[in-house]
């Protein structure tokens with residue numbers, strides 16, 4: 001009898017915790033569901049191969065996208081990384097990665113904005129959305 005009570009209590013706690021995570025955040029605005037969906041589509045088709053489904057990366061090859069100073073850092077630097085690719089530039093907590101990130105300037109401003117917004121709000125991250133205008137501003141810059 002007592003164990004049933006605990007099971008009920010526990011599942012009640014779980015569902016209320018779940019409801020909490022679904023509530024819109026009060027501090028940083030949660031990106032629109034449509035943006036997150038589109039970003040996830042780009043992520044799954046392009047980025048997942050290297051950064052993995054949960055953003056954990058591959059040790060020594062591809063860095064993780066879990067909270068770090070790059071993902072949450074300045075948006076122009078992130079946009080440049082996607083536009084121009086990168087090799088041997090990223091260091092996180094003393095770790096470096098031997099693979100190269102390819103340049104992906106063929107993606108549209110919208111696709112880059114969506115995927116970066118998705119990454120900045122997935123895998124434990126919570127950072128401001130990136131807009132297509134902010135991507136456009138970085139094209140042609142070094």
Ligand code: HEC
Pocket residue numbers: 042043046047048049050051061062063064065068070071078081082086087088089090091096097098099100101102104115116119
């Ligand atoms: C071919 C493998 C590959 C693909 C595909 C790839 N990346 Fe990367 N990514 C890397 C590597 C390797 C680095 C580290 C580059 C360096 O050291 O200069 C990196 C670095 C990063 C970083 C900064 C470091 C960090 O871990 O936070 C971000 C953010 C990132 N990638 C996002 C993306 C996104 C978004 C996509 C898809 C649009 C993508 N990557 C596609 C391999 C890849």
